[in-house]
Amino acid sequence: xxxxxxxxxxxxxxxxxxxxxxxxxxxxxxxxxxxxxxxxxxxxxxxxxxxxxxxxxxxxxxxxxxxxxxxxxxxxxxxxxxxxxxxxxxxxxxxxxxxxxxxxxxxxxxxxxxxxxxxxxxxxxxxxxxxxxxxxxxxxxxxxx
Numbered sequence: 001x002x003x004x005x006x007x008x009x010x011x012x013x014x015x016x017x018x019x020x021x022x023x024x025x026x027x028x029x030x031x032x033x034x035x036x037x038x039x040x041x042x043x044x045x046x047x048x049x050x051x052x053x054x055x056x057x058x059x060x061x062x063x064x065x066x067x068x069x070x071x072x073x074x075x076x077x078x079x080x081x082x083x084x085x086x087x088x089x090x091x092x093x094x095x096x097x098x099x100x101x102x103x104x105x106x107x108x109x110x111x112x113x114x115x116x117x118x119x120x121x122x123x124x125x126x127x128x129x130x131x132x133x134x135x136x137x138x139x140x141x142x143x144x145x
Contacts, residue, residue, distance in 0.1 A: 004021070005066070006064070010140070012141060013067075017083075019076075021138060032105075033082060040086065040088070069139050071135045103124040110127075112127040
């Protein structure tokens with residue numbers, strides 16, 4: 001499982017293909033892929049879209065976006081995941097909060113093993129930890145948006 005440093009003053013700048021996330025009502029975590037200063041996400045409507053960081057937070061309880069790094073504060077990313085996410089913009093997916101959600105979308109962009117079985121943030125981060133071969137930490141992003 002990944003740590004999310006909600007109270008840290010340390011900031012990272014995401015790179016294309018970085019996993020980003022924010023809190024939803026203190027109970028869930030919404031994920032997406034950083035791409036060219038914005039975020040590719042699977043919306044609740046089923047539309048894969050490229051949105052601004054401000055829009056990513058809109059309507060959610062989180063005030064911050066976090067990006068994936070390792071325990072020495074190096075940003076982790078995959079240009080292959082960025083390319084996959086970009087190629088899927090405007091695609092419609094039969095969205096379901098449990099079976100076809102944002103975590104599964106991110107996993108499929110990374111081509112993670114058994115990505116079609118991922119539902120929860122903890123499952124996604126476990127697979128990403130194996131992918132990157134390290135412990136995962138989510139750091140607040142620089143807020144230059």
